[in-house]
Amino acid sequence: MFVKVLFLYMILGLPKATVCQNLTVHKKLYNDLFNDYNPEITPFDTENGNSYEKWINFKFYNLGINHYDEVEGILSLTSITQLTWLDSSLRWKPSDYNNISQMTVSTGTIWFPHIVLLSDANKLEPFGSTSLFKVRIYHNGYIEWFPAHVINSKCAANIRKFPFDEQQCSLKYFVWEPSWQIYLQPVSKPYSDIHETKSPDWIVQSWEMKADKQGNISLAVILKIKREPLYYNILVFTPIAVLSLLNPLVFLLPHNSGERISYGMTVLLSFVIFLTLASDKIPATSNPISFLIVFIVLVFIASAVILLFNIINCYFYKDDKEIKGCLKHIAKILCRKGRKEKVSTFDEITIFYKDIALGLDKFCFVMSYIFMFSLITVYFIILLF
Missing domain, CATH: 1.20.58.390 (Neurotransmitter-gated ion-channel transmembrane domain)
Incomplete structure (x- = not known):
């Protein structure tokens, strides 16, 4: 009877022990990574000449057009921005931490790029200044961040051919950093409509992303929409x-x-x-x-x-x-x-x-x-x- 009770105790207590062990490993990994980490210091290493570490991959997802005010010239849409960059100081070997290959932390814990929407109709505010969206850190030092936004961007309307008019809006993003070593790199596939909510008034015709030719410190997402005339x-x-x-x-x-x-x-x-x-x-x-x-x-x-x-x-x-x-x-x-x-x-x-x-x-x-x-x-x- 004693053997059965002991065996049952071991079976029921094993998951709890495993969870506690994983929490301990995560805590140790977190402490090891951020013990001497300073989020105020730009993590890009410019001394070794590795220019790839200076780039921030930029990808844009449109979730739907909310409203377009032709008189005020304001386009409102919901979007998700995928930002990927390399932080060489946040690397570890998964084998040393129970094969943990990734972890999530808040934006205030690490350095993240201050990107501003210059065409914002409300106020200029960097992404993540009030964001609750966490970032994901991989063991090789790459970081992914998916901030979601309701964008109100300036977009001058041309209603000359109303109601058969087509509008072209440019969402202008800018890296608001004192260092000129930080650049935006548009991803080859700028647009995906998998999760897009179709607007009853507007049809998304095409997307295009263009980086600044004079240094890539700014990037424009060009959106072409067409009105439903029926x-x-x-x-x-x-x-x-x-x-x-x-x-x-x-x-x-x-x-x-x-x-x-x-x-x-x-x-x-x-x-x-x-x-x-x-x-x-x-x-x-x-x-x-x-x-x-x-x-x-x-x-x-x-x-x-x-x-x-x-x-x-x-x-x-x-x-x-x-x-x-x-x-x-x-x-x-x-x-x-x-x-x-x-x-x-x-x-x-x-x-x-x-x-x-x-x-x-x-x-x-x-x-x-x-x-x-x-x-x-x-x-x-x-x-x-």
């Missing part, structure tokens, strides 16, 4: 195009119906009300101005001109006086039906102001549609090219 096409462009094509139909209404002016006013007021609603969806910026704004203004002016000619036509239609003088030649052109009729002299033709109104209706109807279709076509050509 929402704005349905809500903004389609109703405007429909209203613009409905406007010329006012010239087909009979003058005696009394609905011509009310129809024109209704379309114009509907257009104004819609512009008020659509203005909340269009970025309010003057430099550069959006082609869509120019398109809306031109359509609005054309609608006002259509209403003006409609009022003039109604005024002429009620006048039964005969036209004389040079106005008679203009009326002949407007009232031409396209067929040849033999007349003795031009003076025998009697034309009234009502005929001018009917001729203006046809002329304005055709010219209005030509202008509207041309305006829409030119707008799309500008957006595509």
Whole structure:
């Protein structure tokens, strides 16, 4: 019975003893590494001529675009930055420490590079100054650090082709160190979308990382994004195009119906009300101005001109006086039906102001549609090219 109890005690106590032993080894390793370690001293050894130890590998992961304010020119995104560097004073032999090949410590324990996002819209602050993300130390002296950030970077917007616009934002990183021996080395694969959360408004087209050619103390992550235009096409462009094509139909209404002016006013007021609603969806910026704004203004002016000619036509239609003088030649052109009729002299033709109104209706109807279709076509050509 005593033997069984002793055996059971040994079995249950073995894991606890192993854990205690590992904790002891970790503690010994920690004390051996940081006994004479000073995090204020740059660990790069510049005396032996090993320039590889001076470089910091930089890799960028985008986790998703949170928001892009075109008016303020601020891009908000969540990202993870992978930094890898060599600290030759933090090396050990795993065989001397129970085959421990790596360990994690807080950022305040070791030296880490002070890298600043120069394009930060809030404040210039080095990575890790308030970071709770720990660093991983390998037995060969290499250190990995994965700080995560919600970045608010300055990015001037170019909404000239809104809502088919593409934006290019540059996240500029800089090594804020007094020593010129510290450089940033972009990793060959700058971007990974494995953990990216897709934005409903923006599509990430491409990434590019460029280091400073004059010393590699700075690095830029160039992000190219494209807006999803479907929402704005349905809500903004389609109703405007429909209203613009409905406007010329006012010239087909009979003058005696009394609905011509009310129809024109209704379309114009509907257009104004819609512009008020659509203005909340269009970025309010003057430099550069959006082609869509120019398109809306031109359509609005054309609608006002259509209403003006409609009022003039109604005024002429009620006048039964005969036209004389040079106005008679203009009326002949407007009232031409396209067929040849033999007349003795031009003076025998009697034309009234009502005929001018009917001729203006046809002329304005055709010219209005030509202008509207041309305006829409030119707008799309500008957006595509």
